[in-house]
Amino acid sequence: MIALVAAPFGLKPYGIYLLSLWVVMTIAAIGLNLMLGYAGQISLAQGAFVGIGAYAAALLTTSGWPLWMAFLLAIALSLAIGWLLGYPALRVQHHYLAFVTLSFATLVFLMLRNEEWLTKGVYGISGIPRPTLFGWAAKAPIAFYFFCLGILTLVSLATWWLVRSPWGRAFTALRENPIRADSLGVDTRRYTLMAFAIGSALGGISGVLYAPLVQFIEPTAFNLNLSLNLLLMVMVGGSGYFLGPFLGAAVSVLLPEWARFGSDALYLIMYAIAVMVLMAFCPSGLLGLAHRVLKR
């Protein structure tokens, strides 16, 4: 934790940007981990919710509204849409559900790209301002990083509470054995919808932070690749582990940049091979690997 607070002080602006990006992606990954790792629901649409949050923030703040309103709007939208997205999950499972969420994600991308009257389409929205909090302007890279870190802390605490509560237990039951859970009185339908709603809302929150971070957004950033990337983060970090998203996002965001210093051309190839090898030897991700090693 201390490392996170101290980290940005030695770095150049690009390094601070990467750290902030890691924070933002972690929030979205936490949401996906909640859906997938805890409640056992696959969603390939998390990237779309990041996009919804980002556009909500961009549109509101460039028209002069404060960022906290964007948070409210993004959370409300993501909760509602996420809840609706949960309905297919009541009918189908696993790869079918993955395809439905995948379709949804692509539809959102298409709408972002085509509805130029609202989103300015492929031209994107630029000049997204950073927030001012009670007079403190979170404009400089380091200041904004701390703002993001603060949000991440809040999100982490809330998620920790959720996971340790009876709801968390119900989610685990939903993941491991929905039929048995049902017969014990667990309203699997409601919990499934809740998992989708909350997980997607975290995606929306992540988007609201993403927009002022990069200050220029356009639809391609939120296409299927982002959703797949987030899925990769959750799996590589360790699905179902609380710290999994933190680790996974670090791997996905920071590792390729790090490796770039080693070998300019091949860093992506090495990253790809590393991911494949990890999945072959330890599908429960890096934290799963650590768990296995520590148990001995």
Add this chain to the structure above:
Amino acid sequence: MNPVLEVRDLAKAFGGIRAVNGVSFDVREGEILGLIGPNGSGKSTLFNCILGQLAPSAGEVRIDGRGITGMRPCQLNRLGVGRTFQLLQVFPQLTVRENLILAGQEHQKSMWGRLIGRRDAGLGEAADRMIEFFRLSALAQEKAGSLSYGQQKLLDVAMAFMAGPRLVLLDEPAGGVNPTMLAGLRERLREINAMQRATFVVIEHNMEFVMSLCTRVLVLAEGRIISEGTPEEVRADPKVIEAYLGG
């Protein structure tokens, strides 16, 4: 007094196969009713129809006079009906204690109340008592997946009782349990039956278990009831002997 469970003309067909073919019976409060019959006679299907996992093709089910045909399993559980499954179903990643808390938590307060309330939903002591009662104390903090089959079976049965149900349907509770544990299981079931005034319906293949535990026995063959009575009466009934040995 109303019987706890009433089943009327229940039928379930899968395509052309009539798994359950017009079954009717009552279960009175406090009874331990045994349901036996050769393989394929429709016992599990009957359970699944009563308990909402399957929708019956015909017939009616009432609990305490209230129609429950086609209700979802979680609604039934809220009405005070519990069950165990033939295929063992505990939650392997949760500890024994957590499994038990889960089994009862949905009856405590409301969904939102549970979110902001205590971590164990107020069931910590009840879970501990259940663990004691079923002699699982040494395993309380173990992940359920690491228990032996027999121990998981005990946990399974314990879970069915956490919510203090009025009616419990047990699907082959003795299956795969070794003989030493079997006697213990039977005693536990008898004690709970007396303590909680709970009514049981038990599917079993283990004749000795059924005969020594149940107060009344129904015999199912090819989807129909062919005999009914006390364990001794049923055991002597020639129709029953033929169903098991003949054909």
Add this chain to the structure above:
Amino acid sequence: MLPAFFVLAAMKFGGLSFTWALLVGLLVALLVLGLLFKQLVVDPILRHGVLPLVISTLGLALLMKEGVKEFYSAEAQGFPSPWGGTNLTVFGAVISAQSLVIIAVAIAAVGLLQWFLAGTRTGRQMQATAQNPQLARVLGIPVDRMILYTFLVNAALVALASFLVSPIYLAKFTNGELLGLAAFVAAIVGGFNQVRGAIVGGLLLGVADNFVAAYWSAQYRAAIPLFLLIAVILWRPQGLLGRAEERTV
């Protein structure tokens, strides 16, 4: 995407003529995308579940893309076609010879596959393996080899698709993503366990896609396969022609 580059590499680095390069490309595709893919990627991971495999194939896709970009070229490459740019006029509509060839080859390929699966002993063994691997093993069918054949057939079909499509879209390392997605959707819409389903799915998709683009909204054409997908998954998960698969409780 990849088989086309195998062919181009064979021509550029091996100096082979187009026809020989096609053959080499096909063989390399069978080896790499069939055998090696199965042994190195699928087998070790599949026993852990589908999701790790999905992530691994994401990594593989990245590997293939970056590999081609680094070791061959990041630019789009022309891919030769024996029919060139010839066009035919049929009932007043202009159709390129390439398109007709694609249709003809697709029909021939599916017909061949159908015949193989239903008419030959190996094909029937493959079907048996798909329906009930344990029983197949008991009956003496070499299950693992049957699964290998499935991968080889897939590799061959993918190579064929690559050779047919690359002349039109040019060979570039970013190719294949849209087509791969469309293939998935077509397979599901048509029905996962029916070969005929793939044709129905693909046809439905292609026609709907182009009609929507031409007569309604070009921008939302990509939404059509998705709507079809959602509709099929929610109301008829086994696909239009598929058979429903049972699930034991």
